Amino acid sequence: MAPVPSSSSAPEGARRRGGQPRWRRWNRALHRDLGYLAVGLTLAYAVSGLAVNHVSDWNPDWTLGRETVRFEPMPVADRDTLVAELVRVLDLPEPKDAFRPAPERVQLFYDDWNVEADVRAGTAVIERPRRRAVLADLNALHLNRLRGAWTLVADAYAAVLAFLAVSGMLILRGRQGLAGRGRWLVLAGLAVPLVAIAWIHVFGSEALGR
Amino acid sequence: MRLRTLILSLVLASAGLHGGAALAETTYGQGVHGEDTTPISVLLANPDQWVGKTVRVKGRVTDVCQKRGCWVAIASDQEFQTLRFKVKDGEIVFPQDVKGRVGVFEGVFNRYELSREQAIARAKHHAEEHGEKFDPSEITGPEVWYQLDGTGAVVE
Structure with a gap:
């Protein structure tokens, strides 16, 4: 079968079928598989996060x-x-x-x-x-009360989350990707912590907690 | 077979999270560094002499922070006396079942002066946590408050 011609200047060896650069293929595959791997801890941490966010209202453990x-x-x-x-x-x-x-x-x-x-x-x-049978265990993992080896697991999970965030931005190209609506959504997401930090510096952290 | 191994591993891992309950002693924070302890009654007899000093006390836990586990009250060797052992939120989290257990607690003995408003707020918070009635008129003026700012503990 004849190779698919490409209008890009990337070398032929860095491409796969369909004209997609090899790094995109790897990015998509790693994002997919690490995403699957992260499902368990993400759900565990999400449930625990909701629980410990409201520690002033109840004891989550x-x-x-x-x-x-x-x-x-x-x-x-x-x-x-x-x-x-x-x-x-x-x-x-x-x-x-x-x-x-x-x-x-x-x-x-x-x-x-x-x-x-x-x-x-x-x-x-x-x-x-x-x-609390399950929730207390999830909180122990989420808040790293085990220390020791669990710190390595938690660090690895944090690195995976960072990779998923970056790789996720690069999966789609064109108008759906960073060149289009993706850029605005990323900027909107970045604005949340940036505005919060600015608020803390201007009005103090207690003002944000009200 | 693999599934059985996985389930067994998860059960064992879960048991590990509860390991503290099975052990004779549980160490919190930095633990304690030494054998000698000072009776709480001695600390409270002349509290200002002890301010700023690192001390260890031994006693039974009579109360625990119900939301964050960030403090415990320790029974003195004398009736009607307790000493609060306060830790930084999140650094040490005392479980609710620590109440009634005996432990050794290490920290810096400190003095706090509370304005009447602060004393009312503290008493109100305590009453809310314990479902008790609270009458602000019972607090008539500023209060002096001594507590052990904790670094570690070993509890039975």
């Missing part, structure tokens, strides 16, 4: 089960007396330890749960923290 129990108020006494009374009244097992942060408040500690009582008010709150 834990849920805190709270049950309030009422009982007949009792007079303030010494710690051991109050602990024994609370164990009896609330039908609790013997705690591994107890502490009084204030004369009327008693904390009872158990393995992975605790009770805080106000004997004067006659209320006790039973707290049972529970780790």
